Amino acid sequence: MATIATQPAARSAGLTSSTLTITRRAALRYLRTPQLVVMATLQMSLFFLIYRYMFGGAIDVGGVAYVDYLVPGFVATGVLFSGIGAAVAMADDLQQGFVDRLRSLPIPRSSVLAARAIADTAILTLASAVTVAIAFAVGFRLHGSVREGLAAFGLVIVFGFAFEWLFITMGLFAGNSQTAQGMGMIVFPLAFISSAYVPVDSMPSWLQIVASHQPLTYMVDAVRSLTLGSQSEALLGHPASYYVVRSLVWAGAILIVSVPLAVARYRRG
Amino acid sequence: MTAMIEASALRKRYRKMSALDGLDLIAERGQVTAVLGPNGAGKTTFVRAVATLLHLDGGTLRVAGHDVRREPQAVRRQIGLAGQFAAIEPAMSGRENLEMVARLFGQGRRTARASAQTVLDQIGLGEAADRLARTYSGGMRRRLDLGASLVGAPRLLLLDEPTTGLDPRSRSELWDAIRELVENGTDVLLTTQYLDEADHLASQIVIIDHGRAVAQGTPAELKRRVGGNVIEVHARSRHHLAEVADAIAGLSRTRPEIDAATRRVTIGVSSTGDELTSALRSIEAAGVPIDDIALRQPTLDEVFLALTGQPMTDQDSDRERVGVAA
Numbered sequence: 001m002a003t004i005a006t007q008p009a010a011r012s013a014g015l016t017s018s019t020l021t022i023t024r025r026a027a028l029r030y031l032r033t034p035q036l037v038v039m040a041t042l043q044m045s046l047f048f049l050i051y052r053y054m055f056g057g058a059i060d061v062g063g064v065a066y067v068d069y070l071v072p073g074f075v076a077t078g079v080l081f082s083g084i085g086a087a088v089a090m091a092d093d094l095q096q097g098f099v100d101r102l103r104s105l106p107i108p109r110s111s112v113l114a115a116r117a118i119a120d121t122a123i124l125t126l127a128s129a130v131t132v133a134i135a136f137a138v139g140f141r142l143h144g145s146v147r148e149g150l151a152a153f154g155l156v157i158v159f160g161f162a163f164e165w166l167f168i169t170m171g172l173f174a175g176n177s178q179t180a181q182g183m184g185m186i187v188f189p190l191a192f193i194s195s196a197y198v199p200v201d202s203m204p205s206w207l208q209i210v211a212s213h214q215p216l217t218y219m220v221d222a223v224r225s226l227t228l229g230s231q232s233e234a235l236l237g238h239p240a241s242y243y244v245v246r247s248l249v250w251a252g253a254i255l256i257v258s259v260p261l262a263v264a265r266y267r268r269g
Numbered sequence: 270m271t272a273m274i275e276a277s278a279l280r281k282r283y284r285k286m287s288a289l290d291g292l293d294l295i296a297e298r299g300q301v302t303a304v305l306g307p308n309g310a311g312k313t314t315f316v317r318a319v320a321t322l323l324h325l326d327g328g329t330l331r332v333a334g335h336d337v338r339r340e341p342q343a344v345r346r347q348i349g350l351a352g353q354f355a356a357i358e359p360a361m362s363g364r365e366n367l368e369m370v371a372r373l374f375g376q377g378r379r380t381a382r383a384s385a386q387t388v389l390d391q392i393g394l395g396e397a398a399d400r401l402a403r404t405y406s407g408g409m410r411r412r413l414d415l416g417a418s419l420v421g422a423p424r425l426l427l428l429d430e431p432t433t434g435l436d437p438r439s440r441s442e443l444w445d446a447i448r449e450l451v452e453n454g455t456d457v458l459l460t461t462q463y464l465d466e467a468d469h470l471a472s473q474i475v476i477i478d479h480g481r482a483v484a485q486g487t488p489a490e491l492k493r494r495v496g497g498n499v500i501e502v503h504a505r506s507r508h509h510l511a512e513v514a515d516a517i518a519g520l521s522r523t524r525p526e527i528d529a530a531t532r533r534v535t536i537g538v539s540s541t542g543d544e545l546t547s548a549l550r551s552i553e554a555a556g557v558p559i560d561d562i563a564l565r566q567p568t569l570d571e572v573f574l575a576l577t578g579q580p581m582t583d584q585d586s587d588r589e590r591v592g593v594a595a
Binding site for chain 1: 317320321322324342345346348350352353356357358360361365369370372373374375401417421
């Protein structure tokens with residue numbers, strides 16, 4: 001019986017190599033679990049079509065086709081909903097001992113969390129691209145330039161990345177997948193009490209107070225201001241830069257709070 | 270030569286409970302050391318401390334000559350960890366799992382592939398290697414978990430209750446795999462609740478209770494302190510218990526124990542093998558009817574009773590649910 005051949009010269013992997021290796025595992029896990037991918041896509045498409053065709057005719061957004069109003073909101077909130085999956089995956093890894101194995105390996109400590117963030121961001125980019133494709137298929141059109149459209153998509157990814165860290169932290173603190181799922185329910189008020197699906201001023205005044213000041217409203221309107229082109233300022237009330245700047249500040253704030261929390265929690269064991 | 274593990278006065282508290290309460294342990298090189306104890310005794314906490322997965326509140330711990338607090342990465346290069354929960358990725362094949370861990374040990378693509386193949390053969394998963402791990406049976410997953418701990422060619426293997434929850438056949442397959450590893454020169458630290466597992470695999474057993482080591486020795490030494498093996502007689506009725514006890518009292522220097530609730534009389538005997546026949550003869554001569562008689566290994570309960578003078582308690586129920594198994 002042969003023992004493991006010669007002792008390998010390097011006894012540990014560097015940051016880049018280990019991060020890539022672990023990212024690959026997270027990506028494979030997602031891609032090879034068809035239920036996850038198919039169910040998520042089906043659900044998302046179904047709700048999208050419901051909003052677009054069922055509710056669209058009844059919601060007045062003032063001069064713009066509802067589908068053009070809806071898509072930025074839908075894609076942005078889609079990012080949140082896929083974040084629940086990230087929190088659950090993180091909690092699951094913790095519960096199942098996978099994180100233990102990784103922690104017992106001579107790899108840099110940051111590679112595990114970095115890999116999680118990269119993999120989840122890649123997954124949400126893929127999901128968002130699919131949503132956008134479906135959107136175009138049912139009549140969504142860019143009113144601004146193509147460059148602005150790409151910038152809008154880029155913004156969605158940036159917001160997604162920021163929220164991912166929030167969800168990673170959630171997963172680490174939850175400790176098991178059911179609790180993580182429960183904590184993930186915060187996505188619902190965040191998504192609905194915002195300008196994602198309907199204009200804020202159509203809500204009762206007590207909800208407007210919440211909706212107009214929460215991060216998602218700024219993020220959705222930032223994306224919208226880029227996809228609606230010249231119409232946006234009239235519709236939303238402020239130029240694109242107003243929303244883009246504020247939404248990026250929010251994204252930064254979320255990162256500044258979540259990342260240290262996640263790292264501290266991970267190290268504590 | 271320094272010992273593989275040198276633990277001195279280890280302390281670890283979780284909220285109000287002490288998981289480790291002054292644990293001393295030396296695991297020498299070139300052997301299998303088993304840490305034996307009931308649920309909640311501190312076994313898993315100890316293994317996690319050795320694997321650098323938690324911060325100790327007190328004491329010193331050196332693994333393969335490195336202090337776990339000051340040189341954790343050096344420790345991690347020498348160890349392989351396999352636990353109760355098979356920490357493998359179900360959505361990857363056995364081979365992919367092992368290659369992944371090998372890469373994380375810094376092995377290049379080709380070296381990783383070779384290491385993975387060697388380990389796959391070692392643990393008997395060569396044929397199933399390219400199937401996704403989620404198609405594996407429980408026993409196969411445990412073996413893959415064991416493989417993942419080996420692929421980095423560790424000097425010290427940490428096995429936390431490796432066969433808990435496995436069916437008997439998977440259990441003995443895993444034992445065989447572990448025994449072959451030891452023959453190849455890997456040091457092993459094993460935790461278990463089962464005395465027969467410790468007996469089969471280990472050359473040194475440390476019994477821990479409430480976070481402290483209460484006894485250490487070879488399996489033979491420990492069993493001798495209990496009186497070796499045990500003869501157990503099931504009396505036909507409660508009335509016969511005393512007679513049975515009298516009949517077999519002469520077999521050994523230790524006193525027979527009577528358990529009225531289960532109608533059993535047990536007595537520790539030395540392991541020469543004649544005692545069963547002698548016991549049967551004495552009982553026949555006394556004319557006492559019995560339901561069953563057997564010669565068996567002492568249970569952990571009996572070992573505990575003999576060594577600590579107190580019955581073994583399930584220490585999990587003493588603990589608050591602090592989210593950690595012991």
